[in-house]
Amino acid sequence: MNWKLWSLKKSIWVFHVNTGACNNCDIEIVNLLTPKFDVERFGIKLVGSPRHADALLVTGGGTRQAAVRLREVYRQTAKPCVVFCMGACACGMGIFEKGYHMAGPIDKIVKEVDPNAIIAYVPGCPPKPETMISGVVKALSAL
Amino acid sequence: MKQHELDNRLSTIEDKLIRIERRRAPSAAEGAGDRVYLLCEREQVFEICRFLFEDLALRFVISTGVDAEDCFEVLHHFANDESGCIATVRAFIRDRENPEIESITPLIPGAEWIEREMHDVLGIGFKNHPNLRRLILDDDWPEGVYPLRKEVQT
Amino acid sequence: MTEAVRKPVLAVGPFHPLQEEMEFFQLTVDGEIVTDIDVRISYNHRGIEKLSEGLQFDQVPFLVSRICGICSASHPLAYVQAVEEIAGVEPPERALYVRTIINELERIHSHLLWVGLAGHFIGYDTVFMWAWKYREPVLDLLEEITGNRNNYGNVKVGGCREDIPDELVPKMLKELDAIEKKTEMLTKAVLDDPVIHARLKGVGVLKKEDGIKFAVTGPTARGSGIAIDVRRDDPYAAYSDLDWQVISQPEGDVFAKAVVRLLETIEAAKMTRQALKKLPKGPVAVEVKEIPPGEGCGHAEAPRGETFHYVRSDGGNRPVRHKVRAPSFVNVPSFKASCIGESIADVTITLAAVDPCYSCTERMAVVDGRRNVIHDYASLLQMSRAKTTRLRKEIGAPEMKLEDI
Numbered sequence: 001m002n003w004k005l006w007s008l009k010k011s012i013w014v015f016h017v018n019t020g021a022c023n024n025c026d027i028e029i030v031n032l033l034t035p036k037f038d039v040e041r042f043g044i045k046l047v048g049s050p051r052h053a054d055a056l057l058v059t060g061g062g063t064r065q066a067a068v069r070l071r072e073v074y075r076q077t078a079k080p081c082v083v084f085c086m087g088a089c090a091c092g093m094g095i096f097e098k099g100y101h102m103a104g105p106i107d108k109i110v111k112e113v114d115p116n117a118i119i120a121y122v123p124g125c126p127p128k129p130e131t132m133i134s135g136v137v138k139a140l141s142a143l
Numbered sequence: 144m145k146q147h148e149l150d151n152r153l154s155t156i157e158d159k160l161i162r163i164e165r166r167r168a169p170s171a172a173e174g175a176g177d178r179v180y181l182l183c184e185r186e187q188v189f190e191i192c193r194f195l196f197e198d199l200a201l202r203f204v205i206s207t208g209v210d211a212e213d214c215f216e217v218l219h220h221f222a223n224d225e226s227g228c229i230a231t232v233r234a235f236i237r238d239r240e241n242p243e244i245e246s247i248t249p250l251i252p253g254a255e256w257i258e259r260e261m262h263d264v265l266g267i268g269f270k271n272h273p274n275l276r277r278l279i280l281d282d283d284w285p286e287g288v289y290p291l292r293k294e295v296q297t
Numbered sequence: 298m299t300e301a302v303r304k305p306v307l308a309v310g311p312f313h314p315l316q317e318e319m320e321f322f323q324l325t326v327d328g329e330i331v332t333d334i335d336v337r338i339s340y341n342h343r344g345i346e347k348l349s350e351g352l353q354f355d356q357v358p359f360l361v362s363r364i365c366g367i368c369s370a371s372h373p374l375a376y377v378q379a380v381e382e383i384a385g386v387e388p389p390e391r392a393l394y395v396r397t398i399i400n401e402l403e404r405i406h407s408h409l410l411w412v413g414l415a416g417h418f419i420g421y422d423t424v425f426m427w428a429w430k431y432r433e434p435v436l437d438l439l440e441e442i443t444g445n446r447n448n449y450g451n452v453k454v455g456g457c458r459e460d461i462p463d464e465l466v467p468k469m470l471k472e473l474d475a476i477e478k479k480t481e482m483l484t485k486a487v488l489d490d491p492v493i494h495a496r497l498k499g500v501g502v503l504k505k506e507d508g509i510k511f512a513v514t515g516p517t518a519r520g521s522g523i524a525i526d527v528r529r530d531d532p533y534a535a536y537s538d539l540d541w542q543v544i545s546q547p548e549g550d551v552f553a554k555a556v557v558r559l560l561e562t563i564e565a566a567k568m569t570r571q572a573l574k575k576l577p578k579g580p581v582a583v584e585v586k587e588i589p590p591g592e593g594c595g596h597a598e599a600p601r602g603e604t605f606h607y608v609r610s611d612g613g614n615r616p617v618r619h620k621v622r623a624p625s626f627v628n629v630p631s632f633k634a635s636c637i638g639e640s641i642a643d644v645t646i647t648l649a650a651v652d653p654c655y656s657c658t659e660r661m662a663v664v665d666g667r668r669n670v671i672h673d674y675a676s677l678l679q680m681s682r683a684k685t686t687r688l689r690k691e692i693g694a695p696e697m698k699l700e701d702i
Contacts, residue, residue: 020341023366096343101343126448169382264346295347
């Protein structure tokens with residue numbers, strides 16, 4: 001295995017990007033930090049800058065206004081990185097698929113910047129915190 | 144203000160209106176759930192809103208812009224919290240080519256955002272609005288496309 | 298770059314989660330003092346009003362429950378009330394009680410969420426962890442009733458989608474007792490804390506006149522002495538059968554809003570308990586055949602304020618116009634009145650006091666034109682926390698290192 005990928009899998013730091021979500025996935029992500037789920041015991045930590053992050057947790061379907069900013073955030077993230085599409089909207093725009101102000105889905109937006117981006121999908125509306133943890137573990141074991 | 148008092152006060156401006164419509168919410172409790180619709184032409188809208196907001200001290204709730212095929216409608220919703228009544232000023236803009244109506248933002252600062260939103264999504268102009276910049280659509284949205292108009296299909 | 302006097306601008310945003318309106322704030326600052334504020338939204342505009350015109354009347358509740366994840370009980374309720382007004386449908390009594398219970402449970406978890414985040418912003422992560430731990434059982438209860446922790450979408454035109462099973466009632470009562478006890482303890486701990494008094498009192502004052510001009514609703518209005526509450530003023534669901542009080546505070550500062558929210562949480566637990574005890578027997582929905590032409594207004598008191606929906610029907614199976622007014626749409630512009638004249642360190646909590654969401658603190662960049670210093674989010678949070686530490690020293694509270702907070 002590539003040593004960069006190997007090192008990515010230990011204690012990943014994540015940056016949270018909202019691209020037009022309804023908050024549900026966002027609350028559940030913040031919920032992961034609180035005593036009931038407490039992902040910091042696995043070394044997973046929310047950080048304040050994409051430059052410190054190993055993974056992007058993207059929520060929301062990607063509105064036209066947010067898509068430009070998402071590409072910029074992806075460019076700033078240290079590579080290699082994993083993009084997690086959290087929730088139905090991020091995976092395939094969900095119920096907002098036909099909206100006139102949508103530019104998503106997330107994988108399409110990210111692949112415009114980097115066609116080889118590593119993208120993982122965690123479906124659900126919203127995914128339960130347990131699902132999110134399981135999704136992150138599965139994606140990392142598949143690397 | 145009790146409901147009968149509100150009704151009396153509203154009837155004093157009847158000459159400015161096309162008509163008044165009254166309804167009730169079916170599941171509302173006793174003494175609540177009244178809905179009053181004040182239909183008027185666009186020229187009267189500022190004066191009526193001033194009467195409701197300043198003289199009657201009703202609370203501004205929000206405005207709705209409607210593309211009603213043959214005209215545009217701007218609805219200003221007000222609430223009388225004491226009697227649980229929602230009074231809606233329903234103004235008709237007959238000119239579809241160049242829809243314009245008087246802004247109520249100089250009167251009610253809380254209406255600034257919703258008028259900007261209606262300007263974005265329906266293309267209705269607001270005379271005397273202090274700050275009619277784009278609010279709700281993205282920076283790259285094409286000029287002259289108004290997504291909430293009926294001819295725009297999603 | 299010319300030497301001309303440029304007004305230093307503080308950019309807040311644009312990415313910050315937890316609300317349907319993702320905002321981008323531009324604060325014009327003079328040194329540490331904010332002199333003007335401008336807001337740009339659109340980041341989260343998904344075109345829900347247009348989407349709703351393409352859905353059938355019974356599909357729309359699932360769409361509007363996804364307007365905001367935290368208000369996912371009050372948005373569908375307001376919509377359904379508007380449609381019931383058009384159709385003249387009266388839902389069965391049990392449905393009204395189930396709606397009340399779900400809405401009050403939502404209020405409990407939403408207010409606890411706010412208290413936690415507010416604590417986080419002023420450097421009290423203990424409050425954050427406590428409050429979020431206490432809201433977990435509420436989410437579990439909601440999952441047991443509706444099948445989802447958030448986004449319940451439990452109402453439909455003519456009643457409710459899921460009933461509360463009778464065997465769940467004793468468990469809910471037990472959980473409510475526990476939540477109420479914990480919230481009372483949290484309320485006492487928060488409201489008696491001299492540091493929180495020093496940090497929140499007199500900060501971000503929204504005067505009553507300004508509140509009326511900006512048409513604010515919910516705890517933002519009630520914290521400024523405007524005692525409005527749709528649950529009392531235009532009673533819907535089963536609120537007129539319950540014994541409860543509208544909480545309001547005259548001061549208008551952040552502390553008053555915190556008091557309103559904490560006391561409302563306890564009030565909500567009491568109301569839920571009453572509603573559970575009175576829960577009548579019977580069906581939870583009536584059949585609705587068709588929606589006649591007409592228009593209707595529905596409003597409900599969401600945790601953040603009044604949620605207002607206007608629906609127009611032409612007799613077909615889809616609404617021809619559906620207007621949604623979320624409470625933050627009128628609460629957020631009131632920053633123009635409450636933030637100006639505050640110091641940057643206090644803006645975070647002032648913005649948060651309206652509960653717009655995560656209060657835009659996700660990422661900030663402050664450009665100080667005079668000294669040419671750039672502050673990022675971390676340093677702003679540091680400033681906010683350092684102020685807490687300084688105040689702590691001034692009033693002689695036990696010393697805490699910044700790292701401990």
